[in-house]
Amino acid sequence: MPDTIDYARYDRIRPIRWTGDALELLDQRKLPFAVEYVPCRTSGAVAVAIHALIVRGAPAIGIAAAWGVVLAARELDAATGGGIAAAAEAAERLEPVMQQLNAARPTAVNLAWALQRMRRALSVAGEDWRTALFREAKAIESEDLAANRKMGRLGAQLIANGSGVLTHCNTGSLATAGFGTALGVIRAGVAQGRIERVYAGETRPWLQGARLTVWELQQDGIDATLIADAAASHLMKTGQVQWVIVGADRICANGDTANKIGTYQLAIAARYHGVKFMVVAPSSTVDMATANGGKIEIEERDPAELLAVGATRTVAEGIRAWNPVFDVTPSELIDAIVTERGVVERPNRVSMQTFFGH
Incomplete structure (x- = not known):
């Protein structure tokens, strides 16, 4: 497949930077008005950053957690004077840290996946376990970038010239x-x-599309139009959109997909209006151990997030709110799941097993 994309133009932003001394995370709470990196020098700081949405997005969370384990290894060395030689002892001492990182955002499967890779790296390491952890974290990050570029090309091939997307x-x-x-x-x-x-x-309620997506596209010179969430069905009715394209935080064995709250209703509207629906995620997001979407733990955040826009309260005192962060789109509403392994069209249990079964 020829690579015809100018990545110098279309791939400029990096939210995660390893400096050798710290993990720097682009604070996404402050975008688009301030571009600031938060230095994390401990695994605990990384866990806080994940939970607080300083870093967000399933792949980025997994990458950050992997570097969090590297930081934890340095903390362990500092606490023991570098006296731990055996990888098995290091693994035992680092396990509570990995559990703390995993608990920061339970829905995104990439988080658990990345931590499991770090555990496996430890399990086969010898006295060079520190280097093994560093190399694994670096590999997780590098592989994600390569996978994204491949998925971009694969997914684009499904789109007819002149299309509109949401x-x-x-x-x-x-x-x-x-x-x-x-x-x-x-x-x-x-x-x-x-x-x-x-x-x-x-x-x-966090306005990721308004604060982040259109800002990102602006950096690349891509003209994007922001709409209110409630305008999506009307937009589809106008015929301006041929594809809805979304990511995923977890894809089940039958193709059911958990993603940001609001995705499910987009899929329903797309099916009614004859608009195609595409899910794009690395294979690390596929969870073949979870049979269907009904078994996914849906994270709920502080209801207060719904009661204000930024720091400005918009709701009367005493009003209750319900704030699930994700919803589940049934596989029958999905036209294609795109991963770096290939495209699963009209996903179901059989096609998912063919692509991702072991």
């Missing part, structure tokens, strides 16, 4: 090692001249 939440460089998942497909589609119109939903 995306939800933020699935770009800010949510990954770079380029993005669903936004990577959009970047590739624009670069190849397939996509003429890009729409982004605002994505309440």
